[in-house]
Amino acid sequence: MGVCGSRPKVVEDLKLKKNKHRRRRRRILRRRVSSQKIEADAAHSHSVLQTSNRASDVAWFDSTSALDSECDDEFYSVYDGEVSASHGDEIGEDRRLTPDHCGMLQNTCLPCLSSNAVAVNEKKRPTSPDAQSSRRKSLSKLSFKLREGSSDMALFSPRSLRQKLLAGSTIPSCPIEKQTPGSWSPLEPSTFRVRGKNYLRDKKKEFAPNSAAFYPLGADLFLSPRKIDHIARFIQIPQINIPGDVPSILIVNLQIPLYPASIFQSENDGEGMNVVLYFKLSEKYSKDLPDHFRENISKLINDEVERVKGFPLDTIAPFRERLKILGRVVNVDNLSLGAAEKKLMNAYNEKPVLSRPQHEFYLGENYLEIDLDVHRFSYIARKGFEGFIDRLKLCNLDFGLTIQGNKVEDLPEHLLCAIRLNKIDHSNFNQIGF
Template sequence: MGSCGSRPKVSEDPFTKKNRHHRRRRRRILRRRVSSSKIEANNVSHCNSALQLSHRTSDAAWFDSTSALDSECDEEFYSVYDGEAISSHADEIVEDNKKLTSDHCGILPNTCLPCLSSNAIAVDKRRPSSPETPTSRRKSLSKLSFKWREGSSDTILLSPKAPKLKPIAGLSIPFCAIEKQSPGSWSLIEPSSFKVRGKNYFSARIHCCLDLVGRDKKKEFAPTNAAFYPLGADLFLSQRKIEHIARFIQIPSINIPGDVPSILIVNIQIPLYPATIFQSENDGEGMNVVLYFKLSEKYSKDLPDQFREHITKLLNDEVERVKGFPLDTIAPFRERLKILGRVANVESLSLSATEKKLMNAYNEKPVLSRPQHDFFVGENYLEIDLDVHRFSYIARKGFEGFIERLKHCNLDFALTIQGNKAEDLPEHILCAIRLNKIDYSKFNHLGS
């Protein structure tokens, strides 16, 4: 019989078995402590290297034009102005990143920031293979900076072509005495020729039997003095409506001491395309009737304090409390601006019976300009844009049928500030002018 290869089972003392278990457990604890200390040491060293790498990358990545365009931070891009790009410094970053990537697969331990090697390598790939000098880099960045600013700035004109030269204000429409009424001209008109809310407009009307019937609501001729008097007028055609048109016109240098601008500009934006019932389009081909007014030299003497205070509120865009039901509301004071317009030669126009009725009903009827108005305050001028493009469909449609007859009409135009209380009355005229038979087809585009 062959010998047995198995060893006989020997009984083991329980005390010896327990000591052996304690020794094994102690060895495991010591190994864990050693490994954890090594990991912490490695983490600290890698954190330091990562921080140094991040500083280097932030110093070198600022001159990278592609990353600058991708960034949404304006300060980061506009800071690209001076300084030199050092290519050797960028090569150092790439080498360090490759080393870190090979050691830790592109990610540092959890105790540190994410590894920046992938970003730095991507930056290096986006750079051109041919060597660049600091001067060429600055030139390319300046071009990109120009494109960025050009795209972020406000559009000068909505029309395809911006004006090459600023025209002098008031050259397109000449002045003419009101007695001559020459076609294609403008004339002075007396403010007192317009009817406004009189002093007793809110007063109670008394019947002959001494019964209170209601408010008087009687309109009277306006006072003889206006805040602004006409200087000139222009008409410009445009593919799109032009807002704040004073930016593109050479305004006369007039400086009258005071808190009110010396020049008032009224830009009436009139559409020349068909009106749509759903108001889906409120911009397109049209004309801009631009009226220029000069502050009255007797502004502080001839006008009452209440009216001058209203002009200041209009200029400063102040608000006021408006009584209403069930609660009062806060409204801009500029919502009080009111348009007065009329056709002065209705009799000489060949109108049908229906057109005559409409003319008699709506001629010289005041209209609040809100919300189709905009205000622009510039150096020594105030511009008011009246946007007819945004008028209601009914108003647009009526104006559309009348626009071809403008060349036969003498139009009187005025602005006033509506008086909502007894102390605001009588209403005064802000500005007034007459346009004599203006044919818009004879005018050119702005800057052409």
Template sequence: MSSRKDLNLAREVRPQLNLDGSSNESSGGGANACLPRLASTGTGLAGSRRKLISKFSFKLREAQADLAVVSPKALRQKPMAGTSIPYCPVEKRIPDCWSPIEPSAFKVRGKNYLRDKKKEFAPNCAAYYPLGADLFLSQRKVDHIARFFELPPIISAGEIPSILVVNIQIPLYPTTIFQSENDGEGMSLVLYFKLSESYSKELPSHFRENLTRLINDEVERVRGFPVDTIASFRERLKILGRVANVEDLHLSAAEKKLMNAYNEKPVLTRPQHEFYLGENYFEIDLDMHRFSYIARKGFEAFHDRLQSCILDFGLTIQGNKAEDLPEHMLCCIRLNEINFTKYKQLGF
């Protein structure tokens, strides 16, 4: 790992958050002062979680009138994005922070995948590199969360948005087989990425074209039997995730079996995704509330262990044709032992 320390960050915008208290990369009182109403709770007990959530008055989807209450226009000053989870270098392994990770840490479909079905380590370049991360609690899902925050003033020089926002909507209410509604108490894990300064030089033309098609919500013909179908190109968006420290979790035999079956297994985001295009950003909402019963139950089984996990998260565009290969990383980030019980209220 020593050869990966720089992680290409020298050519990117350096993260604004740090744990060392320095003036340029501080995430202490000065950084969090930008969010005076992000209240943190100290308890992590499951039994008290519901009592805690019931105290919060922030609701976004109850009625159209509620939207006006939290409308961006109603805010005197938007809080700065990416200030609730601090940055730390990947080699330090400090809990409760995010770190950049090399794109080549992930395995993707290789150049000859359609023939040999082999996966290879991804090329060591990505379209977007991490800028920051936030974790917020709310009583209902919050869609298009970027509109409520002040994003870095990065101007795009081309047709690709300069900032990518990934809003992972995580449910906190119990999973049931006959789920009548896919909404309720939960949290948003929000990840922010900046377009690579070497985007046009390092990324191949086929990947850049596919990303443009995804952003523009284009469609494509998909071969099928008995007839071909027309599908949104966005259905190719794929999650690459893994727990990087499985050996530290001391799992039971059943948990190890579950982990081995699903760790590092790619998952298409369809249909549990939504997309929003802003003035200088592109937001992807990944709705875990709408995941299948089995997927939700599997997540619940590891919920109490999440704060001990080192999670590597990435996105790519699935290559279904020879000209789409090898796959390249759209973005990637490492989350170091995030204490998900320290919920922060969205307090507008």
């Protein structure tokens, strides 16, 4: 009896122990599986977050190479070639830019980021894990590519979403008789003296023919912490398209430094101003200008080369090295100059200067931009200009461009463009960044 009564108890104890062992094992397995799943989900989320962060960091990084790009910042989705205008929606409303105006200057229309709009969008940001996950997945599926000629950093530059400045919105125009301070005026090309028809024989200069290739359309002045190349990318240029091989608009970008001149030539960038001049192709371009001058303009645009006679051997030089700057201070007597300053002014006023090698050319759809980089001028020229820059607000400046005539068939010289700037005071403009 005792033996028979004890056997069922032992069997039950063994069954209980086995069941407890199985349940414990199942719990351990569940923990392992759940921990592995959590780790996998965490790793997946971390990778998605890294992808999102990398895309976000690139989107908000304005590379210097973007400024060097000649192409507009356009990017396309790889799906069906659709323009990715909904990129901001798929990334999240908190990343969307809202164009607004700073209100810092009455003449400056550069939009900036609205902090209020960003704060409101931050409040509307979905906090649901499912919403965040779907947004990250949609972001990971997106990929973009650039047009040829642009860098990857330029793709996500915030300036591509900014509203462009309207050309000629910062400096008004006025008739040349009034000479209103802070304005520009049209100027007759015949007021400049250039190489005449017999210059190679008698070395005499004559007044230029009263016809130019381009006539003034507007002017702007922008202050910036660094010099800005190819500034036409940031400006809304008038839609003027005149049939022919010559661009309808000529843009001259004068890059003028506002920091002290350094004897080290490597230091050629910093705070400065960009005086941007806009010119329109003459309606009588083919009628009033001689064939040789129109041919030289085509060589300038197409960046052709020419053979230059020299000793002991001839050399090949770009035709653009013939571009020549004409500058003149009209009201020298009103500047209260000292004896030494007046002597220098009389010696160098209206003396032409070849723009090479401190120039760059950019050819757009309907414009040609010429950047004249004063930052790269010689130390002596920079030092002299530095002492004169505070008097610019008192000066009436005439500016012109021509193509130097080195051969008989290139004479007389004609003007590409001409304009007068009336007492422009750069201190009236606030610094902006592109």
